[in-house]
Each structure stands twice: as C-alpha cells, then as structure tokens.
Amino acid sequence: MGSAGYAVLSTTDGGSQWTLETQKILLGSDGPSALSFPGHASTGWFANGSSAGAYTVVAKTADNGASWSTWSQVSSEAPPSALSVHFSSITSGFMVVSTNGYQTPQHSLYLQTTTDGGRLWETHMMPTEGLPLWIRGLSFLNPKTGWIVGGSPHHPYRLYHWSDGAWNVLPTPDASQNHPPTVDLVNAHVAYLAQQHGARITLWKTVNDGKKWTKVFLPLS
Numbered sequence: 001m002g003s004a005g006y007a008v009l010s011t012t013d014g015g016s017q018w019t020l021e022t023q024k025i026l027l028g029s030d031g032p033s034a035l036s037f038p039g040h041a042s043t044g045w046f047a048n049g050s051s052a053g054a055y056t057v058v059a060k061t062a063d064n065g066a067s068w069s070t071w072s073q074v075s076s077e078a079p080p081s082a083l084s085v086h087f088s089s090i091t092s093g094f095m096v097v098s099t100n101g102y103q104t105p106q107h108s109l110y111l112q113t114t115t116d117g118g119r120l121w122e123t124h125m126m127p128t129e130g131l132p133l134w135i136r137g138l139s140f141l142n143p144k145t146g147w148i149v150g151g152s153p154h155h156p157y158r159l160y161h162w163s164d165g166a167w168n169v170l171p172t173p174d175a176s177q178n179h180p181p182t183v184d185l186v187n188a189h190v191a192y193l194a195q196q197h198g199a200r201i202t203l204w205k206t207v208n209d210g211k212k213w214t215k216v217f218l219p220l221s
Contacts, residue, residue, distance in 0.1 A: 008035075008065035015192065015205060015216040021065040034085040036093070036184075043090055045071065045118055047082035056082045056097055058118050074112055074121050084138035086185065091117050094140040096126075096148075109135070111143055130167035131160060136180040139191070147183050147191065147210070157181060159193070159210060173204045173213035192216070 037044035060071035132152035140146035151157035159170035
C-alpha cells in the first residue's frame with residue numbers, strides 16, 4: 001500500500017486463490033487501517049483515524065469494494081486511530097480505537113460497538129493491563145472475545161487473546177520487531193494473520209485457536 005491507492009482482494013475458497021476487486025481507494029490521506037466483510041460478498045466497511053481532526057471515519061461499500069462512501073464519524077476528545085474493525089453481521093460491529101495511535105498508556109484503549117450497521121457507535125473502555133506498549137491489528141467477534149497484536153521496544157510483536165476480562169499471550173507464527181502483523185478472526189477457532197517483510201506479505205491461517213499455523217498462498221506476495 002502507498003500514496004497511489006489501496007487494493008481490495010477477495011477469496012471464496014478460504015484463501016487459496018484471490019481476485020483483485022478494485023484499487024485506488026482514496027478516502028482520507030491516512031488510508032484505511034481496518035477492513036471487514038462479514039461473509040456477505042457485496043457489503044463491507046473500513047475505518048481510519050484522521051490526523052486532521054478528532055474523529056474516526058467509517059466508510060462502507062455495497063458493491064464488493066468497487067466504490068466507497070463515508071458512512072459515519074466517531075468523535076473523540078483526542079485524535080484517534082482505528083486499530084481494528086470487525087462486523088459479525090451486516091448490523092453488528094466492533095471497532096477498537098486508541099487516542100494515541102500505536103502507544104496505549106492506561107485508559108487510552110476503547111471498544112466501539114454498533115448494532116445498526118455502523119451509523120451509531122457506543123464507547124466501552126478496555127483495560128490494558130497485561131499488554132505491551134504498542135498494539136496493532138485487533139480483531140473481535142464480540143466484546144468478550146478478541147485477539148490483538150502487541151509489541152514493545154526491542155521486542156517482537158506477538159498475539160494476545162482477550163477472554164474473561166484478561167489478556168493472554170498466544171503462539172505467533174511470524175514474529176517481527178519492525179513490522180507488526182495484522183490478525184482477522186473468522187470465528188472462535190479460525191483466524192488469519194498477515195505479516196509484512198518489506199514488499200512481501202506472508203499470510204497464515206489457524207483452525208485451532210492459534211495453537212498451530214499454516215502458510216496460505218497469496219498471489220501478490
């Protein structure tokens with residue numbers, strides 16, 4: 001991804017083959033930092049923070065990513081960064097927002113929930129105890145179940161599991177100190193993890209809660 005635009009790839013076979021749907025999505029100079037399609041091929045959302053104002057922009061597509069429009073704005077007292085967005089249906093969604101970007105001191109991590117397809121959002125504060133200094137690439141199935149990617153200076157990024165009100169470390173297939181991976185939960189057991197190495201991206205898949213990971217072929221890697 002770069003200043004020229006952003007590409008959306010779709011798959012219908014679990015990630016073995018991918019189709020380029022569209023590119024040059026230019027909604028906001030910061031670019032989309034989180035993307036979610038809840039199993040409905042035509043409808044999806046992305047969210048990004050705005051360096052120019054204290055809000056997070058949520059954009060929606062109804063044509064499989066060919067076109068996007070601003071759907072809502074989530075206000076905050078400080079310029080926020082949307083770290084992740086996940087829709088479990090076309091009405092229910094969860095978005096994690098930090099008011100300090102990657103850095104997350106205590107009380108700066110929030111879980112936004114929606115039940116009307118992303119028009120209105122409710123804010124829930126989340127504890128950060130047990131997490132490293134920097135976080136990226138969260139994915140939530142519901143307010144009580146989610147994964148996060150976290151790291152700190154001189155330590156690689158690793159996966160953390162949110163369950164029963166606490167964060168626990170998970171095995172990470174491709175830890176990196178310089179490039180944080182992103183994670184996307186399909187259900188309580190299946191998830192994908194993408195790790196960037198320069199211009200190359202490695203995609204991993206787990207079907208057993210993160211205990212074991214296998215590589216997935218990605219045509220543009």
